[in-house]
Amino acid sequence: MIRLTTQPFDPGGELSGFCAGRTESGAVASFVGIARGEAGAATALELEAYPGFTEVEIAKMAEAARARFSLHDVLVIHRHGPIDPGEPIVMVATASAHRREAFEACDYLMDYLKSRAPFWKKEHGPAGARWIEPTARDLDDIARWD
């Protein structure tokens, strides 16, 4: 399931829900990304999404991950709008028969979400606001899977 939300979410509760009722998935891996404060340099993060487009693009990538890693299920929750330091921005959970596929799919989906997902990111700090582009490291990370 892919969910975009402007509201804070509870990663623990989401993970419990994702694990519940699984009798054939031996492995669930998860990742939670949290907005960094950058020691006062970033007072708030603003993520712009294109509702109706962003979820569809993420769903395509989730479907690719499901096929590539033989997943049983995928959960992606992504915030948009203003996000305060310390708040979860993104959560990915993957379920598979065995752990290796779940770990790798989670890593793969995060590399995609951090570099190619349709969001536009603006950081607000004491020095003003600036648009953020993917870092060289983000691009190297996604290139590992090509």
Next chain:
Amino acid sequence: MLLFGRLSDLAGWRERAFEPPPASLSALKALIAAEDAALGAALDGPGVQAAVDKTIVRGEAALAPGAEVAFLPPMSGG
């Protein structure tokens, strides 16, 4: 028509309706460039993609009345 990211900052608006609706993507861009040359150039800038009714299009595209056109600068990821 919708603008995202730095394009909406540059334009000073995020959403606009055109009346009468232009019949093609190139006609829409020409209208915009005629009133805001900097924005017109930015829409053709590196990495900017256009979407019609939430589907990415490359090159020229016909626009049906009521079509939603969005200009997307390079995506930053989340």
